[in-house]
Amino acid sequence: MQPKPLGAFTATALLLAACGNASQPASPTGVGLSGSITVFAASSLTAAFTTIGTDFQKAHPGTMIHFAFAGSSTLVAQVQQGAIGDVFASADESNIQKLVNAGLTAGSPSIFARNKLQIVVQAGNPKHVTGLADLSRSGLVVVLCAPAVPCGRYAGQALQKANVIVTPASEEADVKSVVTKVVLGEADAGIVYVTDVKAAGAQVQGVDIPDPLNVIADYPIVVLKDSQNVALAKAFIGYIHANGPRTLARYGFLPP
Amino acid sequence: MASSRPRLRGLSAPPLFILLAGVGAAFFVLPLAGLLVRTPWGSAWQLLTSTEAITALRLSLLASLSATAIAIVFGVPLAWIFARLAFPGRNILRALTVLPMVLPPVVGGVALLAAFGRRGLLGGWLEQAVGIHLPFTTAGAILAETFVAMPFLVITVEAGLRGMDLRFEDAARTLGARRWTVLWRVTLPLVRPSLVAGAVLCWARALGEFGATITFAGNFPGRTQTMPLAVYLALETNPEAAIVLSLVLLAVSLVVLIGLHDRWLGAS
Amino acid sequence: MSLEAQIQANISGFELDLWLTVASGELVAVLGPNGAGKTSVLRVLAGLTPLDSGRVRLDGVVLEDPAAGVRVVPERRPISMVFQDYLLFPHLSVLENVAFGLRSRRTPRAVALEVAHLWLERVGLQAYANRKPRSLSGGQAQRVALARALATRPALLLMDEPMAALDASTRVELRRELRHQLESFDGVRLVVTHDPVEAMAMADRLVILEHGRMLQIGSPAEVAQRPRSRYVADLVGVNLYRGRAHDKVIALNGGGSLTVAEGADGDVFAVVHPRTVALYRTRPDGTPRNVWEGRASNLDPQGDRVRVRLEGSPSIVAEVTPAAVRDLGLDRGDPVWISVKATEVVVYAA
Numbered sequence: 001m002q003p004k005p006l007g008a009f010t011a012t013a014l015l016l017a018a019c020g021n022a023s024q025p026a027s028p029t030g031v032g033l034s035g036s037i038t039v040f041a042a043s044s045l046t047a048a049f050t051t052i053g054t055d056f057q058k059a060h061p062g063t064m065i066h067f068a069f070a071g072s073s074t075l076v077a078q079v080q081q082g083a084i085g086d087v088f089a090s091a092d093e094s095n096i097q098k099l100v101n102a103g104l105t106a107g108s109p110s111i112f113a114r115n116k117l118q119i120v121v122q123a124g125n126p127k128h129v130t131g132l133a134d135l136s137r138s139g140l141v142v143v144l145c146a147p148a149v150p151c152g153r154y155a156g157q158a159l160q161k162a163n164v165i166v167t168p169a170s171e172e173a174d175v176k177s178v179v180t181k182v183v184l185g186e187a188d189a190g191i192v193y194v195t196d197v198k199a200a201g202a203q204v205q206g207v208d209i210p211d212p213l214n215v216i217a218d219y220p221i222v223v224l225k226d227s228q229n230v231a232l233a234k235a236f237i238g239y240i241h242a243n244g245p246r247t248l249a250r251y252g253f254l255p256p
Numbered sequence: 257m258a259s260s261r262p263r264l265r266g267l268s269a270p271p272l273f274i275l276l277a278g279v280g281a282a283f284f285v286l287p288l289a290g291l292l293v294r295t296p297w298g299s300a301w302q303l304l305t306s307t308e309a310i311t312a313l314r315l316s317l318l319a320s321l322s323a324t325a326i327a328i329v330f331g332v333p334l335a336w337i338f339a340r341l342a343f344p345g346r347n348i349l350r351a352l353t354v355l356p357m358v359l360p361p362v363v364g365g366v367a368l369l370a371a372f373g374r375r376g377l378l379g380g381w382l383e384q385a386v387g388i389h390l391p392f393t394t395a396g397a398i399l400a401e402t403f404v405a406m407p408f409l410v411i412t413v414e415a416g417l418r419g420m421d422l423r424f425e426d427a428a429r430t431l432g433a434r435r436w437t438v439l440w441r442v443t444l445p446l447v448r449p450s451l452v453a454g455a456v457l458c459w460a461r462a463l464g465e466f467g468a469t470i471t472f473a474g475n476f477p478g479r480t481q482t483m484p485l486a487v488y489l490a491l492e493t494n495p496e497a498a499i500v501l502s503l504v505l506l507a508v509s510l511v512v513l514i515g516l517h518d519r520w521l522g523a524s
Numbered sequence: 525m526s527l528e529a530q531i532q533a534n535i536s537g538f539e540l541d542l543w544l545t546v547a548s549g550e551l552v553a554v555l556g557p558n559g560a561g562k563t564s565v566l567r568v569l570a571g572l573t574p575l576d577s578g579r580v581r582l583d584g585v586v587l588e589d590p591a592a593g594v595r596v597v598p599e600r601r602p603i604s605m606v607f608q609d610y611l612l613f614p615h616l617s618v619l620e621n622v623a624f625g626l627r628s629r630r631t632p633r634a635v636a637l638e639v640a641h642l643w644l645e646r647v648g649l650q651a652y653a654n655r656k657p658r659s660l661s662g663g664q665a666q667r668v669a670l671a672r673a674l675a676t677r678p679a680l681l682l683m684d685e686p687m688a689a690l691d692a693s694t695r696v697e698l699r700r701e702l703r704h705q706l707e708s709f710d711g712v713r714l715v716v717t718h719d720p721v722e723a724m725a726m727a728d729r730l731v732i733l734e735h736g737r738m739l740q741i742g743s744p745a746e747v748a749q750r751p752r753s754r755y756v757a758d759l760v761g762v763n764l765y766r767g768r769a770h771d772k773v774i775a776l777n778g779g780g781s782l783t784v785a786e787g788a789d790g791d792v793f794a795v796v797h798p799r800t801v802a803l804y805r806t807r808p809d810g811t812p813r814n815v816w817e818g819r820a821s822n823l824d825p826q827g828d829r830v831r832v833r834l835e836g837s838p839s840i841v842a843e844v845t846p847a848a849v850r851d852l853g854l855d856r857g858d859p860v861w862i863s864v865k866a867t868e869v870v871v872y873a874a
Contacts, residue, residue: 073492169392170474429598431625
């Protein structure tokens with residue numbers, strides 16, 4: 001997946017939100033849920049949330065869940081610039097904290113899943129990467145997330161803990177791009193979440209980072225203040241907490 | 257006094273036209289005005305002179321000027337054969353060289369990876385045989401910019417060559433000038449306006465290139481993080497810096513384009 | 525020095541077929557209507573357009589001979605050309621323009637500029653040396669173009685309608701100047717023009733070209749006195765007929781016949797000058813052998829004469845005074861009797 005220009009995302013999100021919110025009115029609680037919501041979610045949640053969204057819509061016919069996936073920091077920037085959505089699921093707490101501080105959230109964020117880092121390499125591990133220390137090997141092309149993105153920050157922390165200095169060939173804007181570069185063969189290794197390695201399937205394989213060196217990322221979720229369908233938003237979050245962990249585990253997430 | 261009034265050539269415009277033109281103009285003026293209003297003038301200088309900003313600007317200038325130079329060296333001969341030579345497959349070749357203009361830049365980046373990436377058509381051989389590695393390098397960024405910007409130069413120079421009176425070359429030949437002399441002392445000087453316009457358009461496009469660069473060359477400060485990439489990433493953590501950097505890019509491009517104005521419209 | 529050229533070329537469907545010889549010091553003018561192929565002749569001689577067959581030889585050196593596989597490219601021919609629009613290089617100064625040919629032939633820059641300066645003096649434009657061509661008047665540009673062409677000392681000078689872009693008064697002045705400049709030029713000169721006045725005034729010999737074919741060649745006087753084509757006849761302003769002569773009667777190709785004073789036989793041209801045509805209201809009685817009825821189809825006043833076009837067998841143009849027209853009460857469409865004396869008809873072999 002290629003990083004998309006900022007504008008296209010905002011436009012899409014606005015359009016979806018406008019369409020969704022204009023077409024059906026918010027329903028009062030207890031009468032049955034209807035209408036649609038837009039969920040901003042970190043790109044590492046792409047596969048899992050799409051499945052959960054489908055399940056939710058089956059369980060509650062007449063509802064529509066729209067997703068906008070991107071790097072958490074990108075999404076935060078968009079919301080700060082005025083993008084309209086209902087739910088925000090981030091890959092780390094500090095990004096969602098920015099929204100809380102700006103008064104853009106309703107209620108407090110709750111943790112619904114956890115994730116941890118893993119080294120991603122090409123299937124078959126042709127460069128024989130065994131751990132973080134190998135990443136500083138000369139001649140190895142390593143790609144990381146940009147420090148502004150949660151995944152990049154965590155990777156930096158992990159490398160620091162392991163006392164390894166890595167000069168990446170590129171700092172990608174989101175975690176999917178890191179995986180893509182490895183899949184394409186342009187990079188030999190990258191640091192992403194375990195869920196991303198799982199999502200990429202047979203094209204890649206993961207090299208574990210031992211827990212003492214690893215960083216556990218808490219994934220919080222919150223309702224956005226400007227939501228036009230608070231009932232549905234809260235219902236979705238409730239669903240995530242209740243039925244989410246089973247599905248999320250399938251994709252490699254850790255329970256909250 | 258009369259010289260300050262707008263001068264009209266031809267029919268006077270219907271009011272609807274003026275209105276539509278006004279809206280059209282607003283399209284372009286408003287974003288720039290918005291940017292100027294949102295600029296944090298207080299901290300602007302600081303942000304501008306930060307290492308990241310200066311590094312990105314320097315890299316952008318280096319890459320865009322290099323890309324333009326490469327485009328001139330290879331693009332002018334290409335424009336010449338399109339304008340003067342008829343050969344089988346010319347139309348297809350010409351369409352291919354214009355393609356990057358209509359292709360989404362990211363697609364261009366993917367195509368470049370397919371050609372010059374480690375597993376690419378040429379890239380694998382380049383790495384093994386000559387030790388040249390293009391993705392994630394400054395050279396790769398230059399290549400990406402050249403790919404998207406060169407068509408502008410080729411098209412402009414080709415138009416200039418087509419529009420030129422060929423009899424000047426005849427005159428030069430009857431005076432005893434050999435091929436290179438004709439080219440160097442007559443043809444190229446006669447199409448100089450197109451050459452300059454094409455080079456500037458090419459440079460401006462290269463300067464603003466994002467999609468192909470980030471896909472093919474990646475993003476790393478000092479090596480491949482050109483201004484547009486820096487703005488994109490800064491937007492997430494430091495929107496004020498993003499605005500200031502954007503303003504710099506806009507200002508540079510605007511100055512050049514305004515300076516070029518008369519050449520576009522020909523001698524008026 | 526001389527030029528011998530046999531030219532057969534097909535230029536985008538236009539057939540060119542003629543031959544020329546020009547001796548040095550001689551100025552030959554190729555005269556013809558627009559579209560006759562005049563410029564193509566020059567382009568072929570310059571080497572800009574290839575021959576299909578034939579041969580071009582200058583001073584005994586073969587410049588082009590397709591059958592023998594010889595073709596000297598334009599830049600290597602000792603030929604210079606003055607183009608219709610002069611084609612002075614707009615981005616170079618007047619001086620650099622004149623020096624261009626020399627510099628292209630590897631003359632050192634300083635020397636070339638000096639020679640160019642001398643040439644500019646010769647055409648009286650040394651003050652314009654550093655100006656750009658666009659600041660020159662038509663006449664000045666023509667002089668610079670001539671200087672530029674002569675500076676390389678060509679063996680053959682080609683001029684394509686050199687006066688065409690100038691107004692009448694400049695033309696007269698420049699014609700004189702051109703003749704003056706060419707006096708000291710010892711090469712071969714070939715001028716192409718559609719202006720008969722120019723051709724008659726400048727040329728030692730005329731080549732009449734029409735539809736790519738050569739119709740006539742000779743001195744201006746010969747050509748004028750004995751036109752061999754409608755084109756020349758119209759230029760000179762005479763009535764031209766073609767027909768079969770038997771003794772003293774010519775059966776005209778267009779219908780009708782003419783009785784002539786000298787006996788002739790075979791295919792002939794006959795020329796009747798409009799001045800010698802007399803017009804009557806009624807059939808005249810008298811000595812003229814050629815009397816026939818016609819109808820006035822057009823009256824064209826030209827100063828102190830009127831040219832009357834008459835349809836008949838044959839048709840003819842007469843030149844009479846306005847008074848005569850009044851006296852006859854002549855109007856368009858009126859029937860008229862025409863008479864021409866046999867002694868006034870000039871006859872020569874076709």
